[in-house]
Amino acid sequence: MIRYFTGGESHGKGLIAIIEGLPADLFIDPNVINSYLSKRQTGYGRGKRMSIEKDQVDILSGVRGGYTIGSPVTLYVENKDWQNWKDIMDTRHSVPKRVVTMPRPGHADLAGGIKYNHHDLRNVLERSSARETAVRTAVGAIAKLLLMNLSIELYNYVVSIGNVIINPDVLPSITLGNNYLKKLNKIAASDEYMMNMPDTVASKRAVRLIEDSKKKGNTLGGAFEIRATNVPVGLGSYSQWDRKLDGRLAGALMSIQAIKGVEIGDGVANSGRYGSEVHDEIFFSAKKGFYRKTNRAGGIEGGVTNGEEVIIRAYMKPISTLYTPLHSVDVLSKAPVHATVERSDICAVPAASVVGEAVTAIELTNAIMEKFGGDTIMELKRNYNSYISYITKY
Numbered sequence: 001m002i003r004y005f006t007g008g009e010s011h012g013k014g015l016i017a018i019i020e021g022l023p024a025d026l027f028i029d030p031n032v033i034n035s036y037l038s039k040r041q042t043g044y045g046r047g048k049r050m051s052i053e054k055d056q057v058d059i060l061s062g063v064r065g066g067y068t069i070g071s072p073v074t075l076y077v078e079n080k081d082w083q084n085w086k087d088i089m090d091t092r093h094s095v096p097k098r099v100v101t102m103p104r105p106g107h108a109d110l111a112g113g114i115k116y117n118h119h120d121l122r123n124v125l126e127r128s129s130a131r132e133t134a135v136r137t138a139v140g141a142i143a144k145l146l147l148m149n150l151s152i153e154l155y156n157y158v159v160s161i162g163n164v165i166i167n168p169d170v171l172p173s174i175t176l177g178n179n180y181l182k183k184l185n186k187i188a189a190s191d192e193y194m195m196n197m198p199d200t201v202a203s204k205r206a207v208r209l210i211e212d213s214k215k216k217g218n219t220l221g222g223a224f225e226i227r228a229t230n231v232p233v234g235l236g237s238y239s240q241w242d243r244k245l246d247g248r249l250a251g252a253l254m255s256i257q258a259i260k261g262v263e264i265g266d267g268v269a270n271s272g273r274y275g276s277e278v279h280d281e282i283f284f285s286a287k288k289g290f291y292r293k294t295n296r297a298g299g300i301e302g303g304v305t306n307g308e309e310v311i312i313r314a315y316m317k318p319i320s321t322l323y324t325p326l327h328s329v330d331v332l333s334k335a336p337v338h339a340t341v342e343r344s345d346i347c348a349v350p351a352a353s354v355v356g357e358a359v360t361a362i363e364l365t366n367a368i369m370e371k372f373g374g375d376t377i378m379e380l381k382r383n384y385n386s387y388i389s390y391i392t393k394y
C-alpha cells in the first residue's frame with residue numbers, strides 16, 4: 001500500500017506531500033509532474049490566483065538520480081502568492097487586521113470556525129481551500145508514472161458545465177479504441193479545447209455561459225469523467241466493505257473539494273432501467289478469453305475490477321464564493337451581512353477533472369501495490385506479469 005499526507009495552507013509558503021510505500025527504481029520525471037500541474041491550472045473561468053501561480057514540483061526526498069530509492073518521497077509546491085500574504089500568514093506573529101468573520105455559505109468557514117473555536121475564519125479557509133489539490137495532483141502524477149510501467153493509462157475529460165452537456169455521441173458507448181484515446185490526449189493538450197471537453201460546440205457554449213455567469217457575479221459547476229484502460233481483472237475485493245474498489249474510488253473522488261456525487265459506469269442512469277438493460281453479458285472466445293460487449297458497470301463488479309475499462313463520473317457543485325455574495329451572519333457581532341469575497345474561480349471543472357484523474361491514479365496504484373507488492377519496480381513487474389500469464393490461462 002502507498003500512503004500519503006499533505007500539508008500547507010492556501011496562502012502559506014507552500015504545499016507539501018509525503019508519500020510512503022513507493023517501490024524503489026521508479027523513474028520520476030519532474031517534467032511529467034509539472035505538465036500535469038500546469039494542466040490543473042487551465043480552463044476558462046479560473047480566478048486571478050492561477051495567473052500568479054506557476055506550479056512546479058520540488059522533490060525534497062526519496063529520489064536520487066531520477067529514481068525512487070524506497071524511502072518516503074517528499075514533494076513541495078511553492079505558493080508564489082505567499083509573497084503577498086507574508087504578514088497575514090506569518091507563523092510567529094499574529095496580525096489582527098483583515099480578520100475574516102463573515103462565513104461563506106457552501107464553504108467549511110462556519111462549521112470549521114465552530115469546531116475549532118476560530119473567530120478569524122481565515123484559520124479555516126486557508127486549509128479547506130482547493131489549493132491543496134495542487135500537491136495531490138503531484139502525488140497523482142507519480143502514481144500515473146508507476147501505472148504506466150504496467151501499461152495502465154488514465155484519461156479525464158469534462159462532460160458538462162452548468163446546463164451545457166457534451167453530445168453523448170462523441171463518447172464511444174461500448175469500448176474505447178486506442179485512436180480515440182490518442183484523440184482525447186490531443187484534446188487535453190490543445191488550447192482550442194480549453195474546457196477539456198471532447199466536443200468543440202459544447203466547449204464554446206460553456207465558455208459563453210461562464211462569461212455570462214461572471215457578469216452576474218455567479219458561479220458554475222459541472223461533471224467530468226475518468227477512464228482507466230488496461231486495468232487487470234481482480235483489483236479490490238468483495239470480501240470486506242473497506243476493500244471494495246468502487247467504494248475506495250468514490251471516497252477518493254468525493255474527498256476533492258466541491259465534488260458532491262460520484263458514479264461508476266452508468267450508475268445513475270442504470271437505477272431507472274430494467275436489469276436486462278443494465279448488466280453486461282459475459283462471452284468467451286479462444287482469442288479474447290472472457291469478454292463483454294457492453295460496459296455499463298464501468299469495469300467494476302462486486303468491488304472488483306472485471307478487466308473492462310474503469311469509468312468514473314464525478315459531479316462538482318458550483319463554486320461557493322460568489323462575487324454577488326450570499327446572505328450570512330458575522331460570527332463576532334451576529335449581525336446579518338453578506339459573505340466574505342475571497343478572490344475566486346467562476347468555474348473550476350476542468351481543473352477538478354485533472355485532480356479527479358490524479359486521485360483515481362493514486363487509488364489504483366494502492367490496489368496494485370496491495371495485490372502485487374514489490375519493493376522494487378522489477379519485483380512489482382515480475383509479480384504482475386506472472387499474474388497476467390495466469391489470468392490468460394484461467
Ligand SMILES: Cc1cc2nc3c(=O)[nH]c(=O)nc-3n(C[C@H](O)[C@H](O)[C@H](O)COP(=O)(O)O)c2cc1C
Pocket residue numbers: 047106107108128129130133256257258259317319320321343344345346348351352355
Ligand atoms: C480545482 C478546484 C478549484 C476550486 N476553486 C475554488 C475557488 O476559487 N473558490 C471557491 O469558493 N471554491 C473553490 N473550490 C471549491 C471549494 O474548495 C469547496 O467547495 C469548499 O472547500 C467546500 O468544500 P465542499 O464543497 O467539498 O463541501 C474549488 C475546488 C476545486 C476542486
